[in-house]
């Protein structure tokens with residue numbers, strides 16, 4: 001929108017002149033607003049599991065004479081506290097990513113290694129969802145960046161692909177080397193995303209149709225983290241999706257330029 005927030009200061013300069021200082025505060029106002037929204041969302045997201053933990057603890061006390069019930073409540077208590085820990089971890093991760101645009105110390109990262117680490121982290125989930133995780137041959141691709149952050153981003157995409165896929169479907173992870181970019185694509189044969197939600201899935205705390213998101217234990221922060229990791233690497237993340245057919249998420253990163261050897265004669 002076109003609204004502008006101006007901060008104006010007036011100072012008298014002697015009897016005849018007035019100095020007007022106008023400062024554009026639109027951006028800082030927008031950032032303040034975003035921060036306020038973020039905190040409001042965090043409080044809202046944390047309220048539910050914290051409330052559940054309290055209720056379950058009470059139920060546990062009153063069910064102490066029935067071992068089966070105690071077991072059931074204790075299991076749910078563990079699940080809720082795991083969820084709390086995950087959301088907290090994601091909030092910390094996202095705040096850290098949002099605090100700075102640039103990576104602290106970019107290093108040469110082997111994308112094949114990133115792919116195999118992210119896949120390994122998702123093997124158990126794939127097995128329990130009966131989803132087949134497939135990947136192509138090694139690409140040899142390299143980028144400048146932060147290996148741990150790239151693994152986190154790819155992990156989130158693969159975890160979602162598994163989460164939103166039916167049993168006995170495939171999730172594919174592939175790396176494509178283009179002229180100046182590397183593309184890491186995660187494709188699933190899952191529920192797909194409605195067209196009107198496609199633009200919103202990368203927003204913080206956005207969660208799709210409750211029917212699909214219910215009980216998945218997610219926080220709606222996963223894709224927002226992916227977006228920030230891609231942006232911090234001067235790249236981006238895109239999505240293609242068809243309802244009922246599946247989705248493909250692609251992280252695009254600038255290719256690392258390998259050092260060009262200096263010709264012999266030029267070395268002085």
Ligand code: ADP
Nearest residue numbers: 160161164192201207208218219220221222223
């Ligand atoms: P979460 O998965 O915790 O809800 P995300 O930020 O990872 O949060 O994803 C946001 C929303 O995008 C999800 O709630 C879901 O509706 C949708 N989504 C993400 N990945 C997929 C996918 N592979 N297939 C279908 N829907 C997806």
